[in-house]
Amino acid sequence: xxxxxxxxxxxxxxxxxxxxxxxxxxxxxxxxxxxxxxxxxxxxxxxxxxxxxxxxxxxxxxxxxxxxxxxxxxxxxxxxxxxxxxxxxxxxxxxxxxxxxxxxxxxxxxxxxxxxxxxxxxxxxxxxxxxxx
Amino acid sequence: xxxxxxxxxxxxxxxxxxxxxxxxxxxxxxxxxxxxxxxxxxxxxxxxxxxxxxxxxxxxxxxxxxxxxxxxxxxxxxxxxxxxxxxxxxxxxxxxxx
Numbered sequence: 001x002x003x004x005x006x007x008x009x010x011x012x013x014x015x016x017x018x019x020x021x022x023x024x025x026x027x028x029x030x031x032x033x034x035x036x037x038x039x040x041x042x043x044x045x046x047x048x049x050x051x052x053x054x055x056x057x058x059x060x061x062x063x064x065x066x067x068x069x070x071x072x073x074x075x076x077x078x079x080x081x082x083x084x085x086x087x088x089x090x091x092x093x094x095x096x097x098x099x100x101x102x103x104x105x106x107x108x109x110x111x112x113x114x115x116x117x118x119x120x121x122x123x124x125x126x127x128x129x130x131x132x133x
Numbered sequence: 134x135x136x137x138x139x140x141x142x143x144x145x146x147x148x149x150x151x152x153x154x155x156x157x158x159x160x161x162x163x164x165x166x167x168x169x170x171x172x173x174x175x176x177x178x179x180x181x182x183x184x185x186x187x188x189x190x191x192x193x194x195x196x197x198x199x200x201x202x203x204x205x206x207x208x209x210x211x212x213x214x215x216x217x218x219x220x221x222x223x224x225x226x227x228x229x230x231x
Contacts, residue, residue, distance in 0.1 A: 044215065089208035
C-alpha cells in the first residue's frame with residue numbers, strides 16, 4: 001500500500017525512478033538524427049567523383065545536426081538515447097566528409113590554376129610574331 | 134545484370150580531367166568482382182569496398198533496429214573505411230612509381 005502511495009505523495013521521486021528505469025532518457029527521437037547519419041555517410045561516398053556534391057551534402061548534414069543539437073539541449077531528457085547517439089555519430093561522419101570534400105574541391109581548383117597558368121605561359125612563349133603579316 | 138553493370142561504368146572525374154587515380158578508383162570493378170563471387174579480386178581492385186558494404190549494412194540495421202550504441206558502430210566502421218581507403222590509395226600510388 002505504501003508503494004502505491006509513493007507516486008501521489010512524492011511525485012518528483014516517482015518521476016526519478018521512472019527515468020532511472022528508462023535510462024534517464026525519454027521517448028522522442030531527436031528530429032533529423034537519422035537524416036544526419038545518412039547524409040554524413042553519403043557525403044563521403046560522393047566526395048571523390050564530383051567533389052562538390054559531397055561538400056553540399058556534408059554542409060547540409062552539419063546544419064541539420066547543429067539545429068537538432070540545439071533542440072536536444074533545450075530538453076535533454078525527452079529524447080531517446082539511441083537517436084542522440086545517432087546524431088553525434090552522424091555529425092562526426094558529416095564533419096569528416098565535409099573536410100574531405102572541401103580538400104577535393106580545393107585540389108581541383110589548385111590544379112586548374114596551375115594548369116591554367118601553364119597553358120598561359122606556353123601560349124605567350126609561342127612565337128606569334130612570325131605568323132603576323 | 135553483371136554484364137549491364139560492366140558496360141555502364143561511370144567515368145571518374147579525377148581521371149578524365151587530371152589523368153590520375155582518385156581514392157575511389159577501382160570501386161566499380163571491385164563491386165563487379167564481388168558480384169561474381171571473387172573476394173580476392175575485389176580486395177585487389179579496391180580494398181575498402183567490403184568495409185564500405187559493412188558500413189552500409191550497419192547503417193541500415195541501425196536505422197531499422199534503433200540500437201542504443203548502434204550509431205557508434207556505424208561511425209567507427211565509417212572511420213575504418215575512410216582510413217582503409219586512403220591507405221590503399223597511397224599504396225597504389227607508391228606502387229606505380231616504384
